[in-house]
Amino acid sequence: MAETIPHWLTKQADLSPNHIAIELDSGDAMTFRELKEYSQMLAKKLANLNIEKGTHVGILSSNSIIMLATIHALSYLGAVGVLLNVRLTEEEMNYQVKDAEVNVLLTADNFREFAEQLDVPTIFSFSDMEKLQPRETKLQTELHLDDHFTIIYTSGTTGFPKGVIHTYGNHLWSAVGSALNLGIHPNDKWLIPLPLFHVSGLSTSMKSVIYGMPIYLLEKFDEEIVHHAIMEKGITIASVVTVMVQRLMKQLGNGQYPEAFRCMLLGGGPAPRPLLEAAKDKNIPVFQSYGMTETSSQIVTLSPSYALEKIGSAGKSLFSAQLKISGQTDAQVGEIMVKGPMVTKGYYKNDEANQRSFQDGWLKTGDLGYLDDEGFLYVVDRRKDLIISGGENIYPSEIESVLTGMEQIKEVGVAGKQDDTWGQVPVAFVVKNEEVTEEEILTYAGERLARYKLPKEVRFVDSLPRNASNKLVRNKLM
Ligand code: ATP
Numbered sequence: 001m002a003e004t005i006p007h008w009l010t011k012q013a014d015l016s017p018n019h020i021a022i023e024l025d026s027g028d029a030m031t032f033r034e035l036k037e038y039s040q041m042l043a044k045k046l047a048n049l050n051i052e053k054g055t056h057v058g059i060l061s062s063n064s065i066i067m068l069a070t071i072h073a074l075s076y077l078g079a080v081g082v083l084l085n086v087r088l089t090e091e092e093m094n095y096q097v098k099d100a101e102v103n104v105l106l107t108a109d110n111f112r113e114f115a116e117q118l119d120v121p122t123i124f125s126f127s128d129m130e131k132l133q134p135r136e137t138k139l140q141t142e143l144h145l146d147d148h149f150t151i152i153y154t155s156g157t158t159g160f161p162k163g164v165i166h167t168y169g170n171h172l173w174s175a176v177g178s179a180l181n182l183g184i185h186p187n188d189k190w191l192i193p194l195p196l197f198h199v200s201g202l203s204t205s206m207k208s209v210i211y212g213m214p215i216y217l218l219e220k221f222d223e224e225i226v227h228h229a230i231m232e233k234g235i236t237i238a239s240v241v242t243v244m245v246q247r248l249m250k251q252l253g254n255g256q257y258p259e260a261f262r263c264m265l266l267g268g269g270p271a272p273r274p275l276l277e278a279a280k281d282k283n284i285p286v287f288q289s290y291g292m293t294e295t296s297s298q299i300v301t302l303s304p305s306y307a308l309e310k311i312g313s314a315g316k317s318l319f320s321a322q323l324k325i326s327g328q329t330d331a332q333v334g335e336i337m338v339k340g341p342m343v344t345k346g347y348y349k350n351d352e353a354n355q356r357s358f359q360d361g362w363l364k365t366g367d368l369g370y371l372d373d374e375g376f377l378y379v380v381d382r383r384k385d386l387i388i389s390g391g392e393n394i395y396p397s398e399i400e401s402v403l404t405g406m407e408q409i410k411e412v413g414v415a416g417k418q419d420d421t422w423g424q425v426p427v428a429f430v431v432k433n434e435e436v437t438e439e440e441i442l443t444y445a446g447e448r449l450a451r452y453k454l455p456k457e458v459r460f461v462d463s464l465p466r467n468a469s470n471k472l473v474r475n476k477l478m
């Protein structure tokens with residue numbers, strides 16, 4: 001794909017100069033023309049730091065206008081933004097900045113002290129960046145779709161995080177695929193309560209520029225603010241993860257969202273069935289989706305017309321993407337393989353992972369799933385977390401999903417334990433909401449799960465091991 005397009009922000013600023021590009025809950029807003037001018041100004045300032053085409057520039061910030069404008073500024077210089085999760089420890093962060101060969105780090109002021117301990121030659125806070133004098137520089141007027149735009153590390157749920165390269169083409173096709181699925185309505189306003197340093201947040205902010213659509217950008221998730229925004233601020237789409245849906249449902253109580261709110265796009269991890277059913281009962285338009293850092297956000301989505309009929313399914317692959325199941329582990333379940341122009345071409349300088357993960361142009365996702373007779377995808381679990389007990393396959397997420405339905409249980413993680421008789425047996429790690437015994441849990445589970453899937457042990461814990469993306473790390477449960 002050697003094609004070239006006009007720089008997308010310059011183009012949108014020309015097409016819709018006075019349309020709102022970004023709105024904040026403080027009431028501040030910025031139009032596409034203002035966003036372009038601000039981003040170009042920052043690009044000219046950054047030119048002082050020897051940032052040029054191909055330079056890897058780390059960005060350490062929670063969501064803000066200046067963070068987003070800095071990302072656009074890098075695109076005007078042809079530099080590559082390495083987006084860092086602010087919740088990483090110093091050691092984890094050093095691993096990523098070294099692995100991605102970050103030469104310059106731009107940090108929000110509140111992370112400056114932390115940033116100064118990192119192994120990066122040049123560190124600049126956003127306010128120092130703003131103080132630089134703009135320098136006359138030739139800014140990119142076009143984007144080459146094959147050029148690298150960003151590097152985002154996977155969450156590190158199954159091992160060391162891997163640096164995923166996203167080209168401009170990956171983002172463009174992700175935006176096109178999503179638009180062909182969800183449609184673009186003239187009044188659309190997409191709420192981003194997820195960090196821009198994850199692909200979900202970043203890709204939505206690129207959709208904004210590609211569609212000419214406003215985003216409602218939050219610094220971080222807060223159920224009261226999100227609830228208020230959906231009720232009062234004309235939000236039509238919101239990207240969320242499971243725990244946000246749970247909290248928002250509580251906030252909604254017996255209320256109803258306005259009709260204009262047409263899509264709560266749920267991704268990032270498994271969605272327990274009891275939650276999807278509760279959302280359905282409340283008429284919340286939850287659209288399940290499946291994707292990963294490598295696919296530049298969702299690559300499979302359940303389209304609106306099937307949302308109720310196929311509850312629990314992640315849907316079908318987007319228009320320009322393909323999906324297949326390979327290497328069955330039992331009757332229908334096998335590894336999910338995906339292909340399409342939104343899929344990364346590879347991990348940065350990681351031949352071993354590249355060889356392991358790509359096969360004839362397909363990405364081996366490491367996730368297990370199956371297709372029903374109409375071709376709808378059901379994501380079952382990660383291959384690495386599969387428990388094989390007496391020759392039967394047990395998927396921890398199925399047990400977790402069932403136990404999550406129990407009111408007394410706040411959260412639960414399941415992992416396999418070595419067993420002389422069965423090879424492995426499932427053990428449930430439970431964080432309680434209120435008093436509950438092992439026996440009650442097993443009785444509840446016994447009514448809903450086949451015998452061989454029943455946890456052989458329940459361990460009560462105060463919290464579950466989670467990574468910087470707040471994902472359950474099952475191999476640390478034991
Ligand atoms: P790492 O690759 O480093 O182990 P990670 O896979 O958690 O980390 P992400 O790219 O943030 O990193 O997450 C993508 C993963 O999230 C998918 O591969 C899948 O396991 C899980 N996931 C996403 N959507 C769904 C879904 N609808 N149902 C179940 N799991 C999902």
Ligand code: MG
Pocket residue numbers: 154155292366
């Ligand atoms: Mg992964």
